[in-house]
Amino acid sequence: MKLVLGYLYPSVMSQYGDIGNVRTVIMRCRWRGIDVQVQNLELGCAVDPDGIDMFLVGGGADSHQRLVYEDLLKVKGEGIRTAIRDGAAAFAVCAGYQLWGHYYRTASGEELPGLGIFDAHTVHRAAQTGTRLDTITSAGSVRSVGNLIVQWRGNVLAGFENHGGRTYLHGGAEPFGVVLSGGGNNSEDGLEGCVWHNAIGTYLHGPAFPKNPVLVDYLIGKALARRYGKVELEPLDDELELAAHHRALIRARERPQRWRRLLGQGVA
């Protein structure tokens, strides 16, 4: 068996250790004797909807989103949408998630049109509140930063979020999960991420795959099912994975008060 992984904009949208998700898919497939071929889908590369089994896209700053959104719409959009409608798996994190919604309004108020795969839109918190981002403190005041714990289909997922955008799901959209700890989509409705067919949009960095093996195996299963029908994935020894997952849950409960108090000082 073979799985083709389409990694979107690796040189632009991989700012938060997102490459870890790629490494995880490769290793978990390799340990099961499944070949993985990674296609780097940089600016200008078109997408063959039949050729890609799983899409991955990571996080980036407003400036990175400004750089890729046109390419995403005009060069890759149709291919990605067709593949996903046909059952391909996808995991779009943070900035990637935002650009797969209808639009993203940046901190400066500029509206970047998105793919519309997720029935949702995103507005940067600074644009909502009219906050000027001229210091680290002002930028921090509008961001959701911290450990993010999400309930998804009876599983608890652990990751880290770091975003200024607030995402709002529209009427027909299915959320990816429910926030147990952290901000999630918008810090208001308790929802996290969005799902359309086998595509998941989420704020879970961390990266999410390594310490949430149930999630990555679910997506590997979906990606292979499109080509090979239902596949039984061989169980792996996930002792280290689950230990890291467990540790992340504990750290999410512990508030790092002392450090914050001491270190908040002096940074304007």
Place this chain on the structure above:
Amino acid sequence: MQLFAGSATRAATRAVAVGTGKTLRTVSRRLGRGGGTTMPGHLAGRIDPGLLAGLAAGLPNGCVLVTGTNGKTTTTRIMADAARRAGLAVITNPEGSNLLNGIATALLVHTDHLGRLRVPDSAIGVFEVDEGALGPAIEALHPRLVVITNLFRDQLDRYFEVDFVATLWQRSLRRLPASATLVLNADDPQVAYLGSDVAAKVLYFGLEDRHWAKPALEHAADSRRCPKCRHDLLYELSFYAHLGHYACKECGWRRPDPRFAAWQVELDALRGSRSQVTTPAGDRTYEVPLAGLYNACNALAAAAGASCLGVEPDLVQAGAQDATGAFGRLERVVSGGREAVILLVKNPSGFNEALRLVLSGGEPRWLLLSLNDNQPDGRDVSWIWDVDFETCAGQTAFCAVAGLRAQDLALRLKYAGLAGETGQMLVEPDVVRAFDEAIARTPAGETLYVLATYTSMWALRRELVRRGTVAPFWRQARAGQPARTGQPARSGQPARAEAGPEAGRAGSR
């Protein structure tokens, strides 16, 4: 009358602020609660908000700020040492307390009880500044010189985005007057671009030795886009991370030619480097007893900075030769008859360089890696996935992982091909226990390499201090008067070091 009353009140406030700060510092040291390197300045600043600007204005030769993601402590040290050799009375924050309150504390030491700065005519401030505090520091201190070493991905939970830091820097640097000078790394596109469109004079430093170029950019490279037009940068040479010789194929913007250029760099494994450098004053040789290409670059930055203060290049050479490892920068300790070398790691590019150093030579190594996720380390541990641990596979004789997020490190190593099934990995969250276990397993004559993030290194060091293996940081260097040890710290001999995180240091520099 009103004016007089106002200024009298201000003077009284200043005196109270300074008195409080000085007392707090003395008490803190007496109680052994750390060096008291930031709290005094913090409290005094709360009493008198104009304190820092007021004190800095009294420095006869103004002040210098050094910032950047990596290398600012070392660069500051070499520059301060060279300036001292040139006869300047240098006030610095050598203990690495690099926020505004740390700088205020360094100045407080030199005030009288009426809150007036009492320094000789030759006094100058040479301060290391946290990346996030550069703007406010420029506003308060009006520096005559700003040195920027580089800009890498670091603690995104605190700085959010690399671009954001660059934007903040640009805004602040544009406010510098034409009389000020900016020393910038030509090899870092985002840093080099800061030199365009500023009133201040700009002086670049950079590497010209093609020998150290690598074929492809590493994954940890942050800046591969033209800062001017956002198109792809074309790299002719790539040194490490995104540092190299580049040009934009779209708008034509390219790496500026450095006035301080290292055209030949020889590295001697963990011992140091020797660089042939072109300076406006002629060619020089700089020997630095600190390992790694990045430390050769730090010496180059310091040389360029020192030249702006009128310091002779030969004095920089003397200063560089005496450079000792800052806290956890290749600090050597001996425990139970075995040697350990401690390296501070804090971001992907620094971790990659540390691994490259440790693994140079090609023999299997004994490693202890420790990852904490306290605020000074960065609460987000995702960055370890941007480190190329794949290079360790087949090169580790033994590896222990420790820290509050030891399990995340263990997992990262598993996916890098250093699986636990070979029995060569030990997972022990307690860094002290992990250290004891790892050093016991290190054969006599071999070295244990400890790569740890800020607070976990601090925890380990605190225990080593308790055991008497290393000296506490505030005995090793006093604010403004760092001890001169004359040579890199050797076995059993204390290295100079900086404040522990209890002192309120922001970046885990």
